[in-house]
Amino acid sequence: MATTAQILDGAAVSRKIFGEVAERAANFAAAQGRPACLATVLIGDDPASHTYVRMKQRRAGQLGLESRRVQLPAETTTAEAVAAVRALSEDDTVDGILVQHPAPAQVDEIAVFEAIAPGKDVDGVTMASFAAMGLSAEGFHSCTPEGIVRLLDAYQLPIAGKRVCVVGRSAILGKPVGLLLLARDATVTFCHSRTVDLGAHVAEADIVVAAVGRPELIRGAWIKPGAVVMDAGYNPGNVGDVEFSAAASRASYITPVPGGVGPMTIAVLMEQTVTAAERRVS
Amino acid sequence: MATTAQILDGAAVSRKIFGEVAERAANFAAAQGRPACLATVLIGDDPASHTYVRMKQRRAGQLGLESRRVQLPAETTTAEAVAAVRALSEDDTVDGILVQHPAPAQVDEIAVFEAIAPGKDVDGVTMASFAAMGLSAEGFHSCTPEGIVRLLDAYQLPIAGKRVCVVGRSAILGKPVGLLLLARDATVTFCHSRTVDLGAHVAEADIVVAAVGRPELIRGAWIKPGAVVMDAGYNPGNVGDVEFSAAASRASYITPVPGGVGPMTIAVLMEQTVTAAERRVS
Structure with a gap:
């Protein structure tokens, strides 16, 4: 099938973030x-x-x-x-x-x-960070969820009012990414292993977030034409949670695996580390 | 319109909980x-x-x-x-x-x-309690969300695999009730003021949770025939967030306002108070 979707280049976006982090890290080191x-x-x-x-x-x-x-x-x-x-x-x-x-x-x-x-939780794994994400309070975000939001923002893809389908409900991926997108005014549905007719939910979504860790669970044919597909899966053999080429022939934007969500995760980790350092001395 | 739905009698269910709380409170007082x-x-x-x-x-x-x-x-x-x-x-x-x-x-x-x-947060309003609800850890639950789940359970209404539409995303009502139902294996959609075509979302739900505080925002005609309607709204004039009589002609079960979710909220508050007391001395 032809790939018609534009690729969301997480590697390129992360390089920009790395550049900013390096500058802030240098300033921090010079000052401290x-x-x-x-x-x-x-x-x-x-x-x-x-x-x-x-x-x-x-x-x-x-x-x-x-x-x-x-x-x-x-x-x-x-x-x-x-x-x-x-x-x-x-x-x-x-x-x-x-x-x-x-x-x-x-x-x-x-x-x-x-x-x-909590002030050092730059990977966003504590209960305090979870609550901060869910309640839009100050705190660090889980890196992959925040990376997904940042990648959408980098391409100026609208979130508010969009129907989001999150597949997966883990504590550091599915739940927080849904809560972050809800805070950005998306209408968010959480799907998981007990969901009846997963395909029907995916088919209604403007933005699909695959966060389940099962290779190609999300069939390309389920994707609504023009939808945005964010694949946080990273399974053996560089396979994501989404059937890539079939999905790419229907989506408007899609993350590759690797090179999509993965680099964004590390970029957020590095950024939050320098932010933590700056906050600790401020 | 004829009311065909069975009424979810929160007042009756709460009386049962009050009876249990009174017994535990008496035991606590005698022992302490x-x-x-x-x-x-x-x-x-x-x-x-x-x-x-x-x-x-x-x-x-x-x-x-x-x-x-x-x-x-x-x-x-x-x-x-x-x-x-x-x-x-x-x-x-x-x-x-x-x-x-x-x-x-x-x-x-x-x-x-x-x-x-956190050990005294019997109303479930702290960030620690929010995280505990979201991550299924030990902690107290926001009283209205927990009351809604308990009322469903009292009538043995299944939650797992059901499509839930939560209308509202407040920190102590909409978000936690959705997270509690997600933990019970429902497929949960969070709707709110920025949701496009709210009626379409409500119409797909097996369980509708109205938690928005706007009188009769949820039209009766939106309710899927046979759905369960939980109305946590309590607006002036004893009006809920759901257009009651029209909804009751379509739903299989519905909470009245007042006498539905409200008494359950107080029952959970009382129960969590005696639980907090018991935990503190154990």
């Missing part, structure tokens, strides 16, 4: 005599998690941010992980904290997240 | 040598607010709960209101705190709400 610092906590040996953390650390370094890595063994207990994160929350030289998930099964991830001081 | 205590903070002279507070205090008294009333003058500042609430949060003889809203315009209501200790 130390770089803004992102601490990353990695528990265990999951290879994909190691790759993600390396990628984030490399990006931080390129932007003039310090990155500190705390590696905990696979057999770490919840109490040990909480203690490590709490130490970073209290460490005055740490501005942002990222706990890479998933944590090993024996670790209560929520308890570990809650040990992140 | 003091009654469970609900503190109510009222700022200013709004007559409706005075009526609500009196109603809640009378009900608390009937159930064997102590109610303590803190009356602050209309010219109270945010700092004074926060201090008053914080004192109650720290008072070991207070189990639950209700700040009656609306507060006068000069008072930052959010700041006052946030002074309520």
Whole structure:
């Protein structure tokens, strides 16, 4: 099928954000005599998690941010992980904290997240950040949801009054992205594994947000002609949650996988880290 | 038009809850040598607010709960209101705190709400309670949203897989009721003043939750035949947000106004107060 949709180039938009972050990071370092610092906590040996953390650390370094890595063994207990994160929350030289998930099964991830001081929750995973997103209060946003909103804004795609279908209801992706779009005056429907006739819901949407982590669950034929498709899925083999080429023949705008939502996620993480640093000294 | 819908009798269901609360309150008082205590903070002279507070205090008294009333003058500042609430949060003889809203315009209501200790937030108005509702964590629920869910459950009306249309997106009503129903596996759409073609959204819903505070905004003709209608509106003249008689001729179940959602709200407040007391001593 012919691709008629315009590609939402998250890589290009993120480069612009990275440029702004690098400038703010340089100003911060000059004024404070130390770089803004992102601490990353990695528990265990999951290879994909190691790759993600390396990628984030490399990006931080390129932007003039310090990155500190705390590696905990696979057999770490919840109490040990909480203690490590709490130490970073209290460490005055740490501005942002990222706990890479998933944590090993024996670790209560929520308890570990809650040990992140709200002012350092640059990945937007605490309950305080969730409430801030839901209630439009000041706080950090989950990075992928905020990245999706920023990508829509970068292309000046209208949100207010649009019908949005969010497929997925996770705590750091589906729910927050729906709440952020609701705050922007979209009419938002949350769909999930128990939704009856998912295709009918998707077919009514002006903006589809795929946030479910199941390869090509969203069929291209479901997409309303002219709709905007934001695919936050990232499954093995560089496959998203949306059947890309079939969707691209109907949509007006669509994110590629990779190169769409993914780079925006890292851009928001970096931006929120420098924002956290600036707020802490202001 | 003929009323064909079955009435969801919130008054009857709430009486059952009141009976259970009274028993738990008596057990608590016997074991602790003091009654469970609900503190109510009222700022200013709004007559409706005075009526609500009196109603809640009378009900608390009937159930064997102590109610303590803190009356602050209309010219109270945010700092004074926060201090008053914080004192109650720290008072070991207070189990639950209700700040009656609306507060006068000069008072930052959010700041006052946030002074309520999460363990005493029996009205479910803090950001911590919002996050707990959104993420299915332990915490207190906003009373009207929880009352709506409990009323559906009392009539064994299925929620999972149903299409829910929530009209309204306030912090303590529209958003939390949608999140609670999403947690119960409904497919939830949030509509509001910027929604295009509200009637079309309502017409697709198996369960309509009216939570907008505009008299008869929801037309009876919009209701899908056989739908369930939950009207949380309470406007002057005992008028709800739904055009009652026209809706009742199409719905399978409908809440009356008054006597539907309203009594459930107070029942949940009382129940959460005794739960807060029990948790504090356990």
